Amino acid sequence: MKAPQDQTHAFNCTQCGAGLDILGGGRVKTHVCPYCRSELDAQDNYKIIRQFRDMKRPETPFDLGMTGQVWGVDFTIIGTMAWAEYYGGKRWDWVDHQVYSHTHGYGWLSVENGHVSYSRKTRDVPSPTYISESVIENSEARPSVRFQNETFRYYGSGKASPTFIEGEFNFRPSMDDKLRYVDLMGGDRMLSIIDSGKEREYEVTELPDQPSLLDSFGVSKDRRPRARGVHPLDAIDRSPLQLFIRNLALAGAALAVIVGIGVAFKGDEIAESGRTGTNSEIRLPFAVTNETGLTQITISANANNSWAWFEAELTDADDEPVAAFERGVEYYTGSDWKEGSRRVSTQVKLLPGSYTVYVSMVEAKVDWPNGRLASNMEARVRQGVANPDWLWGAAAILGLIGFVFMGQRYLRSARRWSGSDWSDD
Amino acid sequence: MTPIERPNCGTCGAALPGRLAQARMITCEFCGTSSVLRDKVFEIAGSGGEMLDAPSLIQLGHSVMVRSLNLMPTGHARFSYGRGWWDEFWCIDGQGEGHWLSVDEGNYALERDLHRHNWPKDFRARFGATAQIMTEIYKVTEAETASCLAVRGEFPEELELGEAHLYFDLSAKDSAMATYEKWDGGEAWSIGHWIDPWDVKAS
Amino acid sequence: MVVRVVLVVLVLGLIGAATVMSIAGVWGDSSAVISTRNGSPGGGYGIGGRGVK
Numbered sequence: 001m002k003a004p005q006d007q008t009h010a011f012n013c014t015q016c017g018a019g020l021d022i023l024g025g026g027r028v029k030t031h032v033c034p035y036c037r038s039e040l041d042a043q044d045n046y047k048i049i050r051q052f053r054d055m056k057r058p059e060t061p062f063d064l065g066m067t068g069q070v071w072g073v074d075f076t077i078i079g080t081m082a083w084a085e086y087y088g089g090k091r092w093d094w095v096d097h098q099v100y101s102h103t104h105g106y107g108w109l110s111v112e113n114g115h116v117s118y119s120r121k122t123r124d125v126p127s128p129t130y131i132s133e134s135v136i137e138n139s140e141a142r143p144s145v146r147f148q149n150e151t152f153r154y155y156g157s158g159k160a161s162p163t164f165i166e167g168e169f170n171f172r173p174s175m176d177d178k179l180r181y182v183d184l185m186g187g188d189r190m191l192s193i194i195d196s197g198k199e200r201e202y203e204v205t206e207l208p209d210q211p212s213l214l215d216s217f218g219v220s221k222d223r224r225p226r227a228r229g230v231h232p233l234d235a236i237d238r239s240p241l242q243l244f245i246r247n248l249a250l251a252g253a254a255l256a257v258i259v260g261i262g263v264a265f266k267g268d269e270i271a272e273s274g275r276t277g278t279n280s281e282i283r284l285p286f287a288v289t290n291e292t293g294l295t296q297i298t299i300s301a302n303a304n305n306s307w308a309w310f311e312a313e314l315t316d317a318d319d320e321p322v323a324a325f326e327r328g329v330e331y332y333t334g335s336d337w338k339e340g341s342r343r344v345s346t347q348v349k350l351l352p353g354s355y356t357v358y359v360s361m362v363e364a365k366v367d368w369p370n371g372r373l374a375s376n377m378e379a380r381v382r383q384g385v386a387n388p389d390w391l392w393g394a395a396a397i398l399g400l401i402g403f404v405f406m407g408q409r410y411l412r413s414a415r416r417w418s419g420s421d422w423s424d425d
Numbered sequence: 426m427t428p429i430e431r432p433n434c435g436t437c438g439a440a441l442p443g444r445l446a447q448a449r450m451i452t453c454e455f456c457g458t459s460s461v462l463r464d465k466v467f468e469i470a471g472s473g474g475e476m477l478d479a480p481s482l483i484q485l486g487h488s489v490m491v492r493s494l495n496l497m498p499t500g501h502a503r504f505s506y507g508r509g510w511w512d513e514f515w516c517i518d519g520q521g522e523g524h525w526l527s528v529d530e531g532n533y534a535l536e537r538d539l540h541r542h543n544w545p546k547d548f549r550a551r552f553g554a555t556a557q558i559m560t561e562i563y564k565v566t567e568a569e570t571a572s573c574l575a576v577r578g579e580f581p582e583e584l585e586l587g588e589a590h591l592y593f594d595l596s597a598k599d600s601a602m603a604t605y606e607k608w609d610g611g612e613a614w615s616i617g618h619w620i621d622p623w624d625v626k627a628s
Numbered sequence: 629m630v631v632r633v634v635l636v637v638l639v640l641g642l643i644g645a646a647t648v649m650s651i652a653g654v655w656g657d658s659s660a661v662i663s664t665r666n667g668s669p670g671g672g673y674g675i676g677g678r679g680v681k
Contacts, residue, residue: 026509105531387656
């Protein structure tokens, strides 16, 4: 009896005599000679099954015998199979490489649009087990299946045939094969239902990190595929840093709003005139003690469906004028609406000291039915009032950054599904 | 002849590990000789065969997580089916229950012995045949002749090196599987599940 | 990690600076206010201005 490691790792093509390496394991069924294109039965002394003709070698970064790692597991490229699909006058091409790992078995590295994905057969079965053409044709919403506790939504389907076959396979490929496939996309995996007419198989596809995959297989710089578009399995958030920046910006915006609301209520009342008639002038002395913050002078009047205009003048302890302003109030009301305000606030930056504010109503007018002129007014003074605009500004900037990152995520998700052949019409 | 309580290797005299109450076959870790329990004593059964190194996620004496099950492989047998070979590991879980973990070029299956009263009736062992085990229908997906190449560690049954036996792998839905084995003077059924290789985590 | 810490510090710094400016009332004068002291020695009313007196 031969020990396993003594088994031959090379043989001569039974058709053309070329020396061929055996790269796969004992489960390899078929060996297609890269020189004479003969399909040999790997399980029956490499008996010639048939010879393939008119095969055009596809462009791919991988060669038979290349070894590398997929998520830390060693794999060898043992077979190459190119596929073409025709639909609506257009043609799609991709290349599947059968890969073999002694510990993880057989799988595929697929090269399409410059992206390299890893697929493997799964023995778990989705529910429902199949999505027929008529279901795709007739359903209102994107069909979906449940598989391994995850929902996979319809991405695309089609019929494909091989255009090129060489190397070792754990099945018996033929140029006459016609596979119908249905691709469904979950969070970061694709589930493919593959129907060869004879049997139905299920494959799970994932997208390994591209540079490290190509590096580990030793793909030289000039053979690296140029990725076109976003692969549907490309994670929405490629870098966790992007997600972090988005969350940080949105959290910062929220914090700025909260702090802004907090400082908007800052301030202490230091003087109050009490209600006086609008026919006389308010004279309200007050003392500013705070070094920081603004002084806020609020004038209110009981205008009703009318407006009133006030003049105010501020003088210092020496009765010298410091500042002056004019402000108005207007207030209108109906059975179910009101508009305007009976109160107007004015902020001014004052240094600590004694001041007096003089307020007088200079003009007023009723300009709405049932209006009444303001008959009394009041002035109040607060100090240490903040200007929260700075925090609103900070919130706006941070919020904008957050929304830009959110928008990117949305756009990326849209691009991820853009290759889908599903349309809602 | 050595009593079961303190078994020693009949060839080199080294103490056999004897970790398992249900162990019926033990190979000596020093000289590789296998001993088999017969009438409460371990007798030399012969050489444990040559086990050549091959990359494997499963190693004797190193626990392994298979989905949520923590298994300790205590026995390692290698079988040849002609073109290739596969490994069977006898593993003990946290509850002390035994499982067979078979490893064949990345195909992993975890199986337990099927009670004789659950064995399917009227099973005709051939490729494509079906068998009903309890309520499930299983279909033969592989039929081969295999022989044991080498053994290491402890087993609940005697494995004879070089002896050919027939085995049939059967599959049902949702990765359920069963195996029927037939050899001169005996047959056995086991039942279990295929395991995704990426769900096997060596610790 | 360092990048994240720097980003957090930057965001907190921005909010902190905005809070300080807000509480100090910087640029908080109402547009209606006309100062008599700021840049108008002739006693006429000048426009805007921080620190009126």
